[in-house]
Amino acid sequence: MIRVSIENLDKHIGEEVKISGWLYNKRSSGKIRFLVVRDGSGLLQSVIVKGNVTDSVFDLFDTITQESSLSVFGKIKKEERAPGGFEMEVTNVEIIHLAKEYPITPKEHGVEFLMDHRHLWLRSSRQHAVLRVRHQIIKAIREFFDNRGFVLMDAPIFTPAACEGTSTLFETDYFDLGKAYLTQSGQLYGEAGAMAHGKVYVFGPTFRAEKSKTRRHLTEFWMVEPEVAFNDLNDNMELAEEFLEHIVLSVLKHRQPELKILERNTKFLETVKKPLPKITYDEAIEILKKKGIAFEWGNDLGGTDETVISEQFDRPVIVHRYPAQVKAFYMKRDPQNPKLALAMDVLAPEGYGEIIGGSQREDDYDTLINRLDEHKLPHAPFEWYLDLRRYGSVPHAGFGLGIERTVGWICGLDHVRETIPFPRMIYRLNP
RNA sequence: UCCGCAGUAGCUCAAUGGUGGAGCAUCCGGCUGUUAACCGGAGGGUUACAAGUUCGAGUCUUGUCUGCGGAGCCA
Structure with missing residues (x-):
C-alpha cells in the first residue's frame, strides 16, 4: 500500500x-x-x-x-x-x-509555557501556519531577486568592528586578532558586491545586543539587503514597492489555507500594489502635528509616531528624506537640502512599524571621510570600504527588509517571537 | 537602564484577612458521526522564595527571583 x-x-x-x-x-x-x-x-x-x-x-x-x-x-x-x-x-x-503525556493540550496555554516548549509548540496548527508563510515569504524574496539578475552574496557573520559603534554588538574572542563582533548588517559588504556584480542581495542573520524589550524586537533576526549600482533614491523606493508587492502577492496566491488558520483579514494585504504612498519626513511630521502630537524637527520617528503615521494609510507607506543627523554616516545627503539624508523607511500598516530601511549611499570619497569624522569613527576599519570610493565609485542604493517583522505583519501576529522557529530575546536563549 | 502588571494543581484561571476550588490533562466507567466532543467518578497543592504585621495571610507590608507589556534603541 x-x-x-x-x-x-x-x-x-x-x-x-x-x-x-x-x-x-x-x-x-x-x-x-x-x-x-x-x-x-x-x-x-x-x-x-x-x-x-x-x-x-x-x-x-x-x-x-x-x-x-x-x-x-x-x-x-x-x-x-x-x-x-x-x-x-x-x-x-x-x-x-507511544508518546508520553504531551504537555501541550488542545486547551489554552500561556506564552511562557509555550515558549519553554517551543520545540513542541511548532507542531501546533497556528505555529505550523506561521512558519509556512515565513517559508513562502523567503521563497518569494529569492524569486524576486533571482528573476531580476541579482546575485546572492553572503556577508560575513564575524566582523572586525562596528559600523555604528560597538555598544549594540555582541562581542566574542577571536584568537590572536582580539575581539570580533557579530554582524548587525551585511550592507557594507553588499556595497562591495554591487561594485563587482552590479546587483546583489545579502540574506542572512543579524544580531543586535540592544536590550530592547518590545513585541518588535529580537536579538537575532534575519534580514535581506539588496544593493544596486547606479540606483538613486527613487530607483530604490521603486525597487522596494515592487519587492513588497511581489512578496504579498505570492503569499496571497499560495498560502490562503494558512492565512485562514491565522484568521488573517487579507483586506490589508490585497492593497499592497505599486505605487505605494510616499511622503517626506516633513510631511510625516505634519501628520503628527495634525493629530496633536508634539514633535521636534530633527528627531527620529518613535514607535508610536510610526503607528500614528501608518494608520493614515491602508497599505505600507514610504517615508523619505530624514534629517541626516539621525541617520547613518554612509547615507548620501540630499543635494537640494544638505540637512536631509536620501534615506527611506517603509512603515507597515496596522502598527507593525518599520519593515524596510534604506538609502542612497554616499559615493564621494572626501565627503565620506568627513562623515566618518563627524560620527567620530576610526578610519582604519573602513579603509576597504573607502576603496570602493577610490576605484570607480558610482551612485548606488539599497535597503534592508526585516524578515520577522514582515512575517508578523503578513500573518497579523501581535509579537515577532512567533515568526521565527526559535526566537532569541534578552531573556530567552532556550530552547 | 527606567516605568507598569503578574506569579495559586501538569496547563488555563477562581477564591470579602476566616476550612484553597473549577475546566482541561491523567486514571476508571458510559455513548455508532465526533468537531477544543459529551456525560458520571477518582487522584492531584511548600499559593515563586524570604522576612514581617495579625488571634488568623493565597489575600496586607518589605525585599529577592522570574515572566509579560511599554519607553529608549532599532529591522
Whole structure:
C-alpha cells in the first residue's frame, strides 16, 4: 500500500492508502472513534468503526496518546463533516511510538509555557501556519531577486568592528586578532558586491545586543539587503514597492489555507500594489502635528509616531528624506537640502512599524571621510570600504527588509517571537 | 537602564484577612458521526522564595527571583 501525504489526498479518493504521522487529537462516541492525524502537510480525520477492524486495533484507541507517531491504513473518501474535507475509513492502525503525556493540550496555554516548549509548540496548527508563510515569504524574496539578475552574496557573520559603534554588538574572542563582533548588517559588504556584480542581495542573520524589550524586537533576526549600482533614491523606493508587492502577492496566491488558520483579514494585504504612498519626513511630521502630537524637527520617528503615521494609510507607506543627523554616516545627503539624508523607511500598516530601511549611499570619497569624522569613527576599519570610493565609485542604493517583522505583519501576529522557529530575546536563549 | 502588571494543581484561571476550588490533562466507567466532543467518578497543592504585621495571610507590608507589556534603541 502506498504512503501518501495528506496534502495530496484529493488525488487518492476511493483508494486504499497509508498515512504516517502523529496523533493530533482523538474523539470517541463509543463504537465509532475518530483519530485526527497530522503528517506535517495537513490534518486527516480517520474513522474507526467497531467491526470494520480487529478488536485489537479497535482497542488501540484507548491506549494511544496525543502526539504518538503512527500509521493509519484505509480508504479515502470525501466527507463534508471532516476538517479538510477528506476522511479515512480505517482498516488498520500501527503505532510507531507511544508518546508520553504531551504537555501541550488542545486547551489554552500561556506564552511562557509555550515558549519553554517551543520545540513542541511548532507542531501546533497556528505555529505550523506561521512558519509556512515565513517559508513562502523567503521563497518569494529569492524569486524576486533571482528573476531580476541579482546575485546572492553572503556577508560575513564575524566582523572586525562596528559600523555604528560597538555598544549594540555582541562581542566574542577571536584568537590572536582580539575581539570580533557579530554582524548587525551585511550592507557594507553588499556595497562591495554591487561594485563587482552590479546587483546583489545579502540574506542572512543579524544580531543586535540592544536590550530592547518590545513585541518588535529580537536579538537575532534575519534580514535581506539588496544593493544596486547606479540606483538613486527613487530607483530604490521603486525597487522596494515592487519587492513588497511581489512578496504579498505570492503569499496571497499560495498560502490562503494558512492565512485562514491565522484568521488573517487579507483586506490589508490585497492593497499592497505599486505605487505605494510616499511622503517626506516633513510631511510625516505634519501628520503628527495634525493629530496633536508634539514633535521636534530633527528627531527620529518613535514607535508610536510610526503607528500614528501608518494608520493614515491602508497599505505600507514610504517615508523619505530624514534629517541626516539621525541617520547613518554612509547615507548620501540630499543635494537640494544638505540637512536631509536620501534615506527611506517603509512603515507597515496596522502598527507593525518599520519593515524596510534604506538609502542612497554616499559615493564621494572626501565627503565620506568627513562623515566618518563627524560620527567620530576610526578610519582604519573602513579603509576597504573607502576603496570602493577610490576605484570607480558610482551612485548606488539599497535597503534592508526585516524578515520577522514582515512575517508578523503578513500573518497579523501581535509579537515577532512567533515568526521565527526559535526566537532569541534578552531573556530567552532556550530552547 | 527606567516605568507598569503578574506569579495559586501538569496547563488555563477562581477564591470579602476566616476550612484553597473549577475546566482541561491523567486514571476508571458510559455513548455508532465526533468537531477544543459529551456525560458520571477518582487522584492531584511548600499559593515563586524570604522576612514581617495579625488571634488568623493565597489575600496586607518589605525585599529577592522570574515572566509579560511599554519607553529608549532599532529591522
